[in-house]
Amino acid sequence: MKTSKIFSPKISLPAMAALVLPVSAYAHPGHDHASFFSGLVHPVTGVDHLIMLLAFGALAFFVAKKTVTQLSLLVAALIAMVTGTIAGLSIGAISGIEGAIAASLLVVSAALWQVLTASKPVKSMAVALCVALIFCHGYAHGVEASGNVSMFAAAMAITASALMLLGNRLAAFASSRWVSVGVASASLVYLLVA
Known part of the structure; x- marks a missing residue:
């Protein structure tokens, strides 16, 4: 006699993410987005940015064996972040950015797992x-920016x-x-606490 599966233990990545994502992952309320100093410390004090940036640096190492190629990937990420900041400043808040920031931590974790x-x-x-x-990540900062945005x-x-x-x-x-x-462990702890 065959039994049908009533419950499947397979859970999709979007479903898992929806369970662990904070209500708002926007770029850290309470952080100053108006000065050179705040720009220097924000990627370190914003745990989601810290995890993403360190993990992306490691991903670049695993993906490209040539140093020049690794550096070009890091420059591409940097350009994307700055472009995002400009877009956020110009366009303003849009829905979905919070989820994308939180999901980025899970995506980079999965990429690191598969890349080798x-x-x-x-x-x-x-x-x-x-x-x-x-x-x-940059977009969210552009939305919240005030004061001397270019210095930040x-x-x-x-x-x-x-x-x-x-x-x-480190990679x-x-x-x-x-x-x-x-990276995944640090990300999940951050997402559950944030």
Whole structure:
């Protein structure tokens, strides 16, 4: 006698994300978005940005073996973040950005898990998706920006570059899929507490 499956333990990534995403992942209320100093410290004090930037730096290391290619990926992410900041400042708030910021942490974790064994097209798609999600991080800051936005954005770009380079160099010492487990664990803790 065959029994039909009433309950399937398979849960889609969007469904899991909906269960753990905070109501608002916008770029950290209470953080100043108006000065050079606040731009320097924000990527470090904004835990979601810290995780994403370090993880993307590691992803660039795993995807590209040539240093020049790794650096070009980091520059692409930096351009996406700054462009996002400008777009957020120009366009204003839109729905979905909060979810995209939170989802970026899960996406970069999954990309790190797959990247060591994935095909070249899959690696390229993972990097492109992460760069697009870094745009969303910048967008949220553009929406909240006030005061000297250009100084804030320039300083944020400096710290973001340093964090991505740090993640890139740390990946050289931990060339393993388990990096993704650390990133995913940190991300889930942040998303559940935020």
